[in-house]
Amino acid sequence: MSVFPRWRSIRTLVRTTLRYKLLLLVLFPTLLAMPATLGLTIYWFNSFTRDNLFLKVKSDLAVTRHAFGQMQQDHATALQRLTDSYSFRLLLTNGDARGLQNELKSLIDEEGFTFVHLTDELGNWLYEESLGSRGSSKPSPLTNRAMRGRPSAALEVFTPDDLQREDPALIERMRVPLADEPERAYEDRTMVMRAVYPIRDFGGQILALLDGGIALNRNNTIIEELRDRVYGPATLPSGGVGAIALLLDNVRIGTNLTIGQQDTALGTYVSTEIRDKVLGEGSTWVARDLVGQQWYISAYQPVFDADGQGIGMLQSSILEAPFRNAHYRAAALLLLIFIGVIALATWVVLRGARSIFKPIEQMANLVRATQAGVDRRMGKIDSQDEIGELAVQFDSMLDLLQRRNHEISRAAEQLEAKVEDRTRELEQKNTDLERTVSLLRETRQQLVMAEKLASLGQMAAGIAHEINNPTAVIIGNLDLLVAELGDAANSVHGEVDMIIQQVDRIRYIVDGLLQFARPSSPSDNTDIENVNINRTVKDTLVLVRHAVEKGETTVHVQLDATRTVRIRRYELQEVLINLLLNAARAVSAGGVIEVITADWEQQGVVISVKDNGVGIAPEKLGRVFDPFYTTDTRHGTGLGLSVSYGLIRRYGGEITVESELHRGSVFQVWLLEEPVLADQRVGAEDFGENYTDRRRNHERDYI
Missing domain, CATH: 3.30.565.10 (Histidine kinase-like ATPase, C-terminal domain)
Structure with a gap:
């Protein structure tokens, strides 16, 4: 029986006292919403962190792909620099086999090529007979493109027989021991970054091809260079590890991924799911990836050969543990900040709540409704203090504002109509002005031409009159001279004809001047x-x-x-x-x-x-x-x-x-x-x- 009187007492306090109203209105939603809000915030934070990690590793993969492509272009450019060099051209012109081989060896040492050969269009090696070496390069679409004048670079897969062509020792060096593969102990295929560049004579004809390649199996230099380009200083948190891997089919043939304290993931496989997604569908795969006993956030992308066939994958990974630890620390800090902010906000709201809260909230709602175009008023409120007076004045101000808006709308409509009328008048006047200017320009040109013709006509008449008389005398005396000389004039008959022709030419010019000067x-x-x-x-x-x-x-x-x-x-x-x-x-x-x-x-x-x-x-x-x-x-x-x-x-x-x-x-x-x-x-x-x-x-x- 004692519960109901207490409940009635609390209810009376809430209904009659604003303090308890605000206490209930503020604390009840706060206590109810805080756990849900905190849970949503942590969930969002986890999703945001995961998405950012996936986005970062995907971006890192794009940088890796670009850097890998740039390395291919750099090696192709190295071949071009050699073919364009004066010393190489001179050695090739002189057929100096020893000097050419020295140049090729220097290129191999400086640029890290596994092999470089001068070949003909069939891939047969040139200028190597004196060194006791005769052979041919592996047939490739790159050779055909180069013979058509297109330098090309691409990835290719070399079999042990293809490596035998180059150097038998490469077969053993390129083998990659396979992990957890009872049926096959080694991956004996080799991925090669190959480039073929045509060599032209001064007439543009192709003399030979420069064929170079870099074996990528167990090539730590390439992997480390890619890692340094992608994961440079300040790109990872403290303790973070960034790794790059190059895969032939689904086998890692070059990587700095570790599966222990010292062992690398060389020779390990990726899952069938990743292989089907990347090589089967040609898509990019981004997710958590277990390598050995460590979790990585990895991104995979296919790599293609010269024919556009997928032959392997490029992997970019970051170790998950440092990011996960940083995430947990941030989540704990966020939780503490959230609890502190909620507690502080509750205290401030409880301390600052007064009887003006509800009327002010009504005014705020009224302002938002007015902005949305809704015609609403505060009306009568149960308050006789300054808040009540403010509500009355607020309604009066809204009424005045509404009248002003109607007046402004009418004035704007009238102004818009006037602007349209003025615009039409200006457009018509501009059209008339453009027509008048065009007519004046053409008339001026005609007047200038007429003035020129008139002035030059007067001058031409005088010149023609002065020239006609001497030419008539010349022709008359020339005819008399020919008649007097008789047969003796035959020896200068050509010269006489030339004089007559030139006089006729003078007459033709004079006639033109007269016609110009005295038109009908x-x-x-x-x-x-x-x-x-x-x-x-x-x-x-x-x-x-x-x-x-x-x-x-x-x-x-x-x-x-x-x-x-x-x-x-x-x-x-x-x-x-x-x-x-x-x-x-x-x-x-x-x-x-x-x-x-x-x-x-x-x-x-x-x-x-x-x-x-x-x-x-x-x-x-x-x-x-x-x-x-x-x-x-x-x-x-x-x-x-x-x-x-x-x-x-x-x-x-x-x-x-x-x-x-x-x-x-x-x-x-x-x-x-x-x-x-x-x-x-x-x-x-x-x-x-x-x-x-x-x-x-x-x-x-x-x-």
């Missing part, structure tokens, strides 16, 4: 006719046939134009002759020139002259239409393209050029079906901009 009036439409573009192209090809055939050039013609254009036929023919002659001079023997005509949308016709010649450098491309500028100083005067450009522009057309150095050039003549003569042209706003855009769009489609 832009408004004069005399002789303008409807010209069949395809027929004009055919007639022009007949005129330049001699120049084209002289260079053994092939001309491909594709005449797809169906429209006629109004133009002076002889002027268009002059433009085509200039373009075809330039193309014929640009191509080498056997080159190709393509002439293509096509309709230019609803505007007119485009004529393309394309060659696969030397092309024009980018820095020279902008000057090809300048008067007197030429890239062919042997034949050109520099007037052909400038005159052609002026003729086409006179009819409102355009000549464009694209060129790539050493790939060829393409000139395109754009002709309007109905010409727009100089005094009939409209402004850039009405014609130039639309004309340029249409021509560029068609040019992209055409190309």
